[in-house]
Amino acid sequence: MTPRTTLSRRALLGAAAGAGAAAALSGCGSGSTGSPSTTLQVWGGVPAANGPQELVDGFTAATGEQVTYTRFVNDDRGNLKVDTALQGGVDIDVYFTYAAQNMALRAGSGMALDLTDRVRADPELAPYLDTTAPRATMVDGRIVALATAREPHFLLFNESLREQAGIELPRAWTVDEFAATVRELAGPDRYGTYSVPDTARVSLGANYWYAPEGGSNFDDPAFLEWMQLGRSLIDDGAAYPWTEVLARQLEAYQQTPFLQGEFVVWPTAPFNLRYLNNAEDYPHDFLVAAAPTPTTARGDWNGGSFNNFIMINPRSTKIDLAWEFVRYWVTDGAGPMLGGGKIPALDVLPDEDVLAGVLGEEPEQWFDVESFRRTLFTDEPKLMTDTILSAVPEISLVSEQQRNLCWIGEKSPADAVASIDALADAAIRRYERQA
């Protein structure tokens, strides 16, 4: 009968719609909790082309195991995606943590496998057991993350402009000498420096935001000295005007004004060298030299740290393979990451190989190689790892906000530091209360 035919068609369509919805729903969960693949899943923030893919290929060639590297953008949203994926049971075996605030949350929330016994059993990994200059993140005395990179800070010089000014390349210097030098380098069409190194960190070392007795440490004079130094150099025209930094959003694009010769000295770290040996994308016609971080009367910390922490998801079904991969990354496989400016955390490569790796092809064409050799290796920069991670994102934000207000000339250094101190103290107290 005709009516039955019509009904049947509708029923078919209805069933199809229902089935589609059911399939869509089941699809929502299949990627996360279905049977995991035999391929090792690794999530990191470095673009695959900047080293990770070559490293992964090397691991596959060495072991025959398949690895998929997934890149996430290392910002707030990217890290939230990682956290959500880890909590949602997405098949992630190995992942990276870069910022202290993310480490604080992940390490303290059972999202990292205890690696202590595996590290202890491996003599080559003994440096990770060091607690004086730790290269590993520990929770309650247990290792949960291994640094894969060391990031010494240095100050890069535009050699053409430095030579024009007749200034010697510093080999060791104090903050006062740094200030005098950048004032001398400044001219009518250029600034001496982009910014000032974090001299409070140079003075105080690791955990410098936290007072030994608890609470904020921003009442230490080192912070006011740093704030004042930045403000006075900007007011004198020796440092890049912070209004321009904010208006042009230069914090994320510092290489552009450096390559255009707008300032002579650039306090930065090896990951930015990739802009300086790529004439095709970042054309420039001057050599770049490196100088060490200036020291203060109270300390000679480099300001850089061990970071780029690799961790194993405790929910991984391939923990042994994941550990094999982690071990490969921090030892035999570290070489390919040099191209992205990632110097291995362990001394697994000869210094000259590391130097060649971070400076890229034809280093003599773009760099004063000897100055980099001296700054990165001969001087043995004193690196650190923060171990107190209370309210890091809140303190980081208020510190940045008050620095901006001070350096654009709207707040005095003393008031800015006092505000940071009060807000940081409140954030630490709240964090500890909630913890």
Added chain:
Amino acid sequence: MTLTPPLAPPAAPTPAPTTATRTGRGNPSLPKPWIGWAFLAPNLLGVLAFTLIPLLSVVGLSFTSWNLVSGLEGIEFVGLQNFLDLAVDPGFWNAALRTVVYAGISVPLTVLGGLGLALLLNGDVPGRAVLRVIFFLPYIVTVVAIGMVWLMILNPSAGLVNQTLAAFGLQDVPGWFASSHWALPALILIAIWSGVGYASMIYLSALSDAPTQLYEAAEVDGAGAWTRFRTITWPSLMPTTVFLLVTLFIGASQGFGLIALITAGGPGDATTVVSYYMYQNGFQFYRFGYAAAIGMATFVGVLALTVLTWRAQRGRTLHD
């Protein structure tokens, strides 16, 4: 021979539909009710997954302390603590004040500008169609493009605006996004610029429905242009105005994209409005319970404003 067919015998009275018939259970010729639900299911599931569940989750989360990474088992019920903290949080109240300033200035000016533009474009203006497109363009341009263009236009030293001001001899030009005093006004300026075209389009469509007979009667009575506007045009546009005010206020209270792109809430916290403060607490500090409480407080504020706006226009609308 008859030209018309004989009348058909009266049909039997149609039986009153029974419940069983209405639902299809008693009549095999009608489709089963579940088929209708099956067709609706994809959409309903979408509403459930992306609207209802998140909405209810926010309400529930606002009474908890949760950092996401601790998992669902890490959710801790804290009662009204988040709201009590919010009540004494100067960061929240400062952000709320900025939101009121941002919305309170940008929305009325956008509506007024839209009305003026609509009245202008409703007349015999040469190139009217092209002008309408031009004014509407900012509304459909992506927020990233808008942000980048305005960053250049309002650059303190090399931007078009300050260069022009300097050309007129102004020495102390605004710092715009590099000044805590000027960053919020700059954002308000952009909000007005990008919203006026939209408001004018809505007004234009409302003007096309204006009661022509009243205008004719008013002209016969000798009413001037201002009297016609005040007594006919404005009352007839009242529902449109209320619609624009309510939707633009809601939009302004949720304004996030431009702020995240251009100022990130700064300099200092000069442009940290409530929506951005909520983002900071949720996605930077991982205080999701507190962020949900901020969301709830914002919801209550916007709801109160909407009700007030709605009540304020009652009795002022022109009824044909």
